[in-house]
Amino acid sequence: MSDHASENGNLHEAALDILAKRLAKKADIAEEQARQLIDSIGTDWNALLREAHFLKARH
Template identity: 60%
Template sequence: MSTRGINFFDKWMAQHLPDAMTDDPAAINDLTDQVMEAAEREGIEVSEIYEEVGSVFEVIAAAMQHRDGSLPEADLTEFDLLAGRLAHEVNISKEQARDLIGRFGTDWETLLNEAHFLKELEGRLGQE
């Protein structure tokens, strides 16, 4: 598993995906090519990203279809990955991470802030 690959991919998506929602395969394919080229420039093997996400195209497509922070009605694979990463990053349960995604959407910075707040609140309540 490549933490370096997924971290690069997450950061790239946060910085480069347009704010508009789209399901245009040509636009999504262009974004997929751009992230792969950027990874290669950074010395990150494409396989490091594919190990973590499977299909870069599908992850970008899901992100572009849910730019408003909504969750898809069907396939939650990408959101399970996001919940797992959030749980690991902040040391919360996967259920707590899923709940945060359900309440706040998929913006990584917002999720991190809310997860850290949750963790701090749990720590304070545990000290009482």
């Protein structure tokens, strides 16, 4: 893997980490749950919030 591809991968992971932390805080769910939602749904903020609130209501 080239240095450029490695750098892009690290930036992508850092962005997902920030998104997961933001979602966890906003929806009051565990960060691991937020990461799982991002993995299954993608990065659409409205969809993530909707599903996170649904998940929170179920528990």
